[in-house]
Amino acid sequence: MIKRKVNIPIFIGLSIVVGIFIGSTFNYKNKSVLFSSNSNEVKIKKLINYIQYDYVDEVDTDSLLDDAITNMLVKLDPHSVYIPKEDLQQVTENMQGKFVGIGVSFLMYHDSVTVTSVIEGGPSERAGLKVGDRIIIADKDTLFGESILRKAKIKENEIGTFAGNRKINEAVIKSLKGEPDTNVDISVYRRSTNEILEIPITRGEVSIKSVPSFYMINKTLGYIEVNRFARTTYDEFKVALDKLISEGMKSLILDLRGNPGGFMDIAEKIVDEFLEDGKLIVFTKNKNGEVNKSYATSNGDFENGKVYVLINQNSASASEIVAGALQDNDKGIIVGRRSFGKGLVQQEMDLGDGSAVRLTTSRYYTPTGRSIQKPYNSKDTKSYNNDYIERIHSGEL
Numbered sequence: 001m002i003k004r005k006v007n008i009p010i011f012i013g014l015s016i017v018v019g020i021f022i023g024s025t026f027n028y029k030n031k032s033v034l035f036s037s038n039s040n041e042v043k044i045k046k047l048i049n050y051i052q053y054d055y056v057d058e059v060d061t062d063s064l065l066d067d068a069i070t071n072m073l074v075k076l077d078p079h080s081v082y083i084p085k086e087d088l089q090q091v092t093e094n095m096q097g098k099f100v101g102i103g104v105s106f107l108m109y110h111d112s113v114t115v116t117s118v119i120e121g122g123p124s125e126r127a128g129l130k131v132g133d134r135i136i137i138a139d140k141d142t143l144f145g146e147s148i149l150r151k152a153k154i155k156e157n158e159i160g161t162f163a164g165n166r167k168i169n170e171a172v173i174k175s176l177k178g179e180p181d182t183n184v185d186i187s188v189y190r191r192s193t194n195e196i197l198e199i200p201i202t203r204g205e206v207s208i209k210s211v212p213s214f215y216m217i218n219k220t221l222g223y224i225e226v227n228r229f230a231r232t233t234y235d236e237f238k239v240a241l242d243k244l245i246s247e248g249m250k251s252l253i254l255d256l257r258g259n260p261g262g263f264m265d266i267a268e269k270i271v272d273e274f275l276e277d278g279k280l281i282v283f284t285k286n287k288n289g290e291v292n293k294s295y296a297t298s299n300g301d302f303e304n305g306k307v308y309v310l311i312n313q314n315s316a317s318a319s320e321i322v323a324g325a326l327q328d329n330d331k332g333i334i335v336g337r338r339s340f341g342k343g344l345v346q347q348e349m350d351l352g353d354g355s356a357v358r359l360t361t362s363r364y365y366t367p368t369g370r371s372i373q374k375p376y377n378s379k380d381t382k383s384y385n386n387d388y389i390e391r392i393h394s395g396e397l
């Protein structure tokens with residue numbers, strides 16, 4: 001009897017998850033099958049109703065649902081993930097390459113919000129905020145000590161935990177972000193001068209650079225760093241490439257170290273700058289065996305130049321597409337350590353309540369047909385995630 005009670009919440013979560021997948025409107029090709037009325041759908045709806053009206057205890061279905069979805073996706077592959085609605089906006093903004101706010105990064109140091117970086121050209125830099133400043137008040141919201149714990153609705157058992165820190169971050173972000181051209185009055189403690197400063201800041205659109213540096217190393221050798229493949233990355237890259245070409249660049253060092261990937265089509269556009277018309281960049285294959293190939297065009301501006309690609313153990317996904325395409329087409333020399341090994345392609349699908357799932361829908365292959373996806377076992381995600389540590393112990397790193 002006790003065992004049955006323990007398992008009831010699991011059944012609740014799984015039932016609600018299945019119900020949402022059935023009732024959602026994500027891009028699924030077999031909609032006629034998925035959305036047809038059948039006995040399983042009726043069964044799930046009945047179970048949810050029984051739980052809602054007859055279960056002995058009150059159930060936090062939101063938390064239960066999040067956990068159930070996360071656990072379900074873990075059983076598929078390491079890269080199919082659930083994004084809760086409170087995280088989706090931040091994830092989306094990072095990949096879009098811009099957001100509306102004051103333009104700072106921060107962390108909680110002891111019990112206060114400490115500025116760790118000020119984005120160049122952003123509202124905070126223009127207002128005079130500096131790295132190391134501690135934000136103590138934002139529009140009369142106290143952001144330190146017990147006040148921030150109450151504002152974030154932190155329970156006693158959440159203090160110092162990952163969940164608790166996430167709630168605090170969300171509370172701080174909510175106080176600092178807002179609509180464009182609105183004002184927020186910040187009070188900061190500046191330790192270097194031991195004073196509290198009142199700094200009014202006008203919120204605005206802040207760009208998140210994905211090409212943080214580019215320059216000429218010598219008269220013919222250029223360098224471009226790309227730290228992710230966001231929506232704005234190709235435009236940033238093109239500006240850098242054109243400028244270095246105008247300065248006499250004949251060879252390029254493309255630094256993809258630590259680049260975790262991003263949008264596949266952006267990676268393809270960057271590769272197109274180097275490959276001749278008609279060269280295969282990458283191809284994908286789904287579970288039905290459907291193959292989608294991407295080819296270079298005649299629009300490349302550096303087709304005759306030499307390319308050296310820097311990678312390391314944290315270069316993944318779209319970074320590996322770029323490196324693989326240049327290597328297989330004998331266009332680029334790869335320099336560095338073995339890359340991460342992510343050869344799965346995800347599609348973001350809306351779940352209808354502000355949350356989303358990134359579901360693996362296909363595998364990608366380099367032009368010569370190589371799959372760079374490293375082996376994984378859905379029952380042992382720990383080994384997959386600890387691959388980096390194992391490489392250190394083996395002496396590879």
